[in-house]
Each structure stands twice: as C-alpha cells, then as structure tokens.
Amino acid sequence: MTTDMNPARARAREVLLAAVRGLALTLAVVPFSVLLFVLTLVSVSLIPIGVGVFTTPPILAAVRTLADKRRELAAEWCGVRIPSAYRPIPEGANPWTRTYALLRDPATWRDVRWLQVDMTAGYITALLPAVLLFYPLEGFAVAAGLWRPLSRWGGYWYGFVHVTDQASALGAGALALVLLPLAYRYAPSLLTAHFRLTRAVLGASQAELAERVRVLTETRQDAVDTSAAELRRIERDLHDGAQARLVAMGMDLGTIEMLLDKDPAKAKQLLAQTRQSSVDALAELRDLVRGIHPPVLAERGLGDAVRALALRLPLPTEVNVELAGRADAPVESAAYFAVSEVLTNAVKHSGADRIWIDLHHSADNLRITVTDNGKGGAVIAAGSGLAGVERRLGTFDGVLAVSSPAGGPTMVTMEIPCALS
C-alpha cells in the first residue's frame, strides 16, 4: 500500500479487497469443501468393500492441499498463521498401509471437522464482508432506477423495504446508506474472523507438540549417534597414532640409555629418530585437535575461525562477517564444521574458481551462506556430506537449503536460531 494514499482511501481499498476476497472464498473455495467432504464420507464408507482403500489416499491428499491453500491465504491476506502438522504420507507403501496411516493421523480428522465448519460458519463469515459492501451498492442502484425492472412483478424486497415506486426505492437507498458504514467498519475484521475461525479448527496445538517431540527425538538420536561415532574415531586415532608413537619413543629411549656407553654414535642416531617421532606425534595430535575443536575457534570465535579456514583453501575466498558477539560454543562448533564441510564439497566437486562466504546474525538467527561460481547441480543426497551437515544442524533446530541450478552458481544457506553474547 502506498504511503501517499490518505487514510480514508486506504481504508476504502481495504474494505473493497476484503469484500472481493470474501466473495472469492465463497464462490471458489468453499464449494470445494462441500465436494471434498462428501467425497471423503463416501470414500471412507467404501473402505469395508475395498474400493475406499484406493480412493481415500488421493481424496485426503486433496483435502490437505485445500487446507494448506487456506493456510497460505490466511497468512497472505490477514496475517493469520495456521500451523500445519501432518504426519508424512508413506510413499510407495501399499494402499492399505497408506489409508491406515492417514486415518490414524489426528490431523486428518481435524481436516474433516474443518470441512464441516468451513461449509457452514466459514461460509457465512466469508460471505458477510462481500454482502456488507455489495448489498448497499445494490440499494443505491435500486434507488437510482433499478427498482423499475425489479418491481415489475408486484414489487421487490430490499431488506425489509418493499420497493414498489420511487419513494419506496429511496427508502431502500436510505437503508443502504445505513448499511454502508457497517461495511466500512467491519468488512476487513469479518474476513479476519473467517481465518481466525479456520485457525481455531485447523490449528494444531496438541499435534504440533507431538510433531515437535518427534523431531526432537529424531535429532537427539542423531546427535547421540554422531557424538558416539566421533568419540570412537578419536579413540582410534589416539590409540593408533600418538599413543603408539609415545610407546615407541619410550622404547627407543630405553635402547638409547643402554647404547649410551656401548655405542654413542648409534645412540645419537636413535636420539634424532626419537625426536622426529615426537614431532610426528605432535603433528598428529594437532590434526586431531583441529578435528575436535579448532584452536582458532576457541581463541577467536566463528568469524575468525572461518577466515582462517578460508585462508587454507586453495581457492580465492571472500569472507564477510557481521557478528556482534559470540554464539554458544556448541553452536559455533556446529556452524564451523558445517561451513568446513560445505567448503570441502565446493572445492572437490564444483569446479569453482571463487568462493564467497557470508556470516550474518539478526533476529536471533545465525545465517551463513556459501556461494561458489562452479558448475552447480549440488543436491542433498542421502549419505552425502550435505545430508550430514543438515543432520548436524538439525540438533540445533538449524536448517540447510541448497540452490544449485545446472551451470551454477551454487549457494548453500544455513540458518541456526541462536543468541550472541
């Protein structure tokens, strides 16, 4: 809406919009509710004879589409957010399984209840804003002369006014004049009321919680699995690496002690070798530490750690950091390893010759984008590095999105809700 419009005109526009939208809802959307409700009833009642098993999944899918469409309209038109919490429909399963899964989902029954409400109360609340605006307009038209053709067969009822001649037509006009301010005052809120009603029936408080619990259980399992695997890897690396080297060094020192008098030259040679072992052991420990928690991350935080990471890449990389503080250590660590994995992917597969990294925190959300000018076509395939990143971020309610059209560029966006301190 433009700002130079004066408030009355803006309001008039709003009223007209609400009326048109309400009319559109009653004419185009609500009839689908009736149709789908009937189809659902028929389909479900046909399940015992088998036919319903095949018809129910597509019909219920259509119901969900309709409900989701209404959720979209609610958000778009009136800013009413209606959470959606369907259990996933098992793909590729046999029709029995799918039907059973659908009927077990409480969201399905909520949808069916909503269809009934939508056909009745929903219909009226959607129609009212349209009626409130268009009926007075009709009244004016009647007063202006439309009464002649309308009242040709024994008069015409406009509200409670019986229109038979110009005088009574003016009465209809007067009634319209009374009704119009009502439209001006109430039409937009009535449309909002329609969506509020929809939310009351369709919104999923309990189911939403159930869904949240399911997601949390899943991500917690992932987190536990990942950290257990990490610990196993660390244990193995220490056992076969640094620990073994220290044992060898201890043995060598014993030998050196023995050789010191007998063969000083040999002792000296072995000493040099032992020193090299200690250097190698340190190098291994350093790599291990970098894999557990990079020292720069501990010392400087995410921004500089990513900068240091970029400096290790073989490609020119631009890093842009806008972070006003530091996130919690676990979040920093998850974000760092996510960036690291995405960069490794880009270097290995994209064929890019330039990378841009952007770190940004606003509205309690850490947003990281990694863009490369490579050949594109990156996907989050099962078992791929990106799928791993997605799982790890999931523990923090973080999300990952990949935009990678064939021919590039590839942009990987990660978001983690967190606060900075």
Next chain:
Amino acid sequence: MRVVLAEDLFLLRDGLVRLLEAYDFEIAAAVESGPELAQALAELEPDVAVVDVRLPPTHTDEGLQCALQARRDRPGLPVLVLSQHVEQLYARELLADGSGGVGYLLKDRVFDAEQFVDAVRRVAAGGTAMDPQVIQQLLSRRAADDRPLGRLTPREREVLELMAQGRSNAAIAGQLVVTERAIAKHTSNIFTKLDLEVSDDDNRRVLAVLAYLDQGR
C-alpha cells in the same frame, strides 16, 4: 640479552627458561598470564619477548593480543610468538605493521635448540622468524594459479621457502650446503622472476617476499 617469557604451562616455562639461560640469555621475567605479560612488557623493556598465544585468564589469544598491543605502544618491539598450532591469519596480523622484529613458530621448534635460539636472536635483531608451516600454507595457496612462482626452479623454491622463514643468506647456504655466493645468485633470480625490488637489507627482503606470498588473499 634480556628476555620476557610468557607461558602458562609450568613444565614448558621451566624448560624454556633453562634452554634460554643455557644459551646466555638473561630472563628478565617469566610470567604465566596476560595481565602479567602486559605489565612486564611495559616496565621491563626487554630486548625480546617470547610469548605463548594462549594464556590465562581467558585462555583465548590473550598472549597474541598482548604482543600486538605492546608493539603498538612500542613499535618494533621484538616479539616471538609460540603456539601449538599456526594460523596464517595470526601471521598476517603480526606482520601487518611491516616493521619486522616478529617471529611466529610452532612450539615443536623448541626441540631443535640451535635453530630456536637462532630464531630468538634473529627476531631480537629486528629480523623475522616464520614457521615453515606458515610458509608452506602460503606457497600451496599461491602455487595453484601463480605464474611467476611456477617459473622458479626447484632449488629457487627451496631458497624462497627458507628466505620467507627469515633466514639470512649465510644460514640458507649452510642448510643447503652451498656457497653464500650461489645463494645470492638464486636470491636475485627469485626477485627478478617475481618482479620484486631487490634490497640489500635482509629484513626488508624477507618482508617483501612475505608480502608477495600473502597478497590478494
């Protein structure tokens, strides 16, 4: 030569004190935290400071920050920074003021006492001591798409690496077992191929090479 030493782990601090004293350095102070280091650097005016990056109380990069601050207060104050890991990012910050007298080494380098002490002396004299790992990181990043670097012969590359670490011609000659004259020739070839201005001053030469390797990144 008076040294201020900052290292929080007792064993390492003790070892370093003994090592440096064995090579006739005078330990002006051996401290274990950031604030103590800042105070020692301000009051004792040492010839060189040997500083661990990570120090209490925050256990982040306190030592590095102290060293950088001390160099801002007293430009050119020789500082040798030690760490369990080296980062190009930190090397760049240390070199940023372009005034030399800077060292950045892995703690492992202490194992070779001769070379370590040489590095401390070099830094105290206003020279540079960069860890071979830093130089290798710089080189591997540039090597991929850098034509002038590609024109260097393998021997010239070796010389370049040692030069970037801050070694003098004499030291490079010693390590590669050739004459100093041969090194001087390699050096001038390198500078021509990289299109750098030739300088007789060892220190300026090192900084020019480091700046070349780090440019545009």
